[in-house]
Amino acid sequence: MERTLLCILVLSGVFPPRDTSSLRKRLFNFVDEPKAWADARQHCRDRHTDLAAVNDEEDLGKLSGLIAGDVPRAFLGLYRTWGWTLTDDDDHKEGEEAYWNWGSGEQLKKELHCGSVGEAGQWFATNCSVSLNFTCYDASKTAPSERFSLGPDARNWRDAQSYCRGRYTGLARVRNRAENEQLQKMARGDRVWIGLSGTDWAWSDGAQPSFTPWRPRGPSAAGALGDCAVLVLDSKPLAMSDGDCAEKLPFFCYNDPMRKVLLRLELSADPYADMRAPDVMDSIMKWVEKKLSDKGVTEDVKLSWWKLPEKETKPEEEETEPMELVCFP
Template sequence: MARRVFAVFVLSGLCQFVDSLYHHQYHFVNESKEWSEAQQYCRATHTDLATVNDEHDLAQLASLVDYGVPYVYIGLYRSWGWSLSEDDDYKEGEPAFWNWASGEPMNHFCGSISSTGEWYATDCNVRMSFFCYDGFAADISERFTFVDLPLDWLSAQAHCRNMHTDLARVRNQLENALLQSKVGSLVWFGLTRMSWMWSDGSEPTFVPWEPLKVQDAGLGDYAAIDVDSSHLGMIERSSAEKRPFFCYSGKQLFMP
């Protein structure tokens, strides 16, 4: 009987230890800042803007805020990146290559490449031809496939993932020049601003949006928690807004 009680005690302690490793120590900063300013503050005084992994984290953050504070920034933000699928040959830490045209990217969420080799942010609903790629093609000349079939960006992505690896991802000037040589007008490739990332570099697996309030607010590139709502959740906000924010301390030892 004593052994059984001891085993239960040890198991309970271990679960609490693992739980404490997984969940961060959060800090509510009741100072109104733009998202980028809040990020700088958190990185200077703690670890980073807060990440949220589950309902436990969400409730813990809400408990730190006094009633009457509607929106509080967290570390979730939208940024430009490449469409990546399970069969992609992307390697973490690869140097980034960018070739935006002057004044770009504008306020659209999908990327296209022009006959000059420059990149443009384009309305995702426009129907255009597109480039797919095969991630493990040994010869660079066989890596990219031009598909002369006008589709919107998401449909082009689905086609490429079904027939190849994904929409084309450009890693360097040589690959960009190869695509440019096959382009007569704007053509879709795999660049997109529809994905979200955490400020500390981790990928989100738990994102409880509030759909109605996202529609009311319009599209924004930064996420806040609506703590003054009957249904606790996240909402998009614009970069110009100044809001209080959550930081976290400690390393994320268990990646989602």
């Protein structure tokens, strides 16, 4: 039996659930170099992890403690984005691949903040107060021809949503090209509402916000002030407000803490097996990924092989196999 010693070096900010309370606290940086929100995000991604995302009051206090001098406002990583309006009856699955069919530049027009489907099947950002016909969908149906229904008349987006939720699941949520083509046929050349809204908020790193200390009541309606969140540093208590993404402000970045963990394992194989064959090494890699996933390490994990230099052997010593090292990320 051939024996190969493997070591797994864990270099990640993602840990099993039992470790998250002590290890997931982020490290923040204040950048006193005014930039527009998009440029600030690129700066953070190039030099850190991303624009700052906060999870609790303790995080807010850390951000405030980084400021020296008179800085009234600074960008955070929260921004207004497009999303489907979902209900408890929706058949949406977490992690489901997203389908988008925007017309050129339309998804940037969140100040209009409701989605419609045009004659050619492309999506448009349309003022929610406009009266259009609309399409509802029934989450219990799977075939596009049965899943969607055309509304009886023209209504604004919110009234159309109320109608659909009272009789079906909601305004149409489009999951793929076939469903989009079905809506296009039903519309018969007219523009119709779908259940897409530009009023949702998300963190720049993709996380959904669970802690949003808006003051005093919440963000303004889309387009009234802006689509990017700022931390108002001269407010008591500390508060967030929505601001203009094009305004140039200082900003906060974050770094996920890193921790090294070295795991060792020994594998045995048939003497005729080539442990260094690409398909064998690929199988071992997938097995290690599965084991890590079973232990709760499920995000941001990348594996690669690294071979330690072979030691020189003395004539009287038996030559041994070199140690292999698996590292990530």
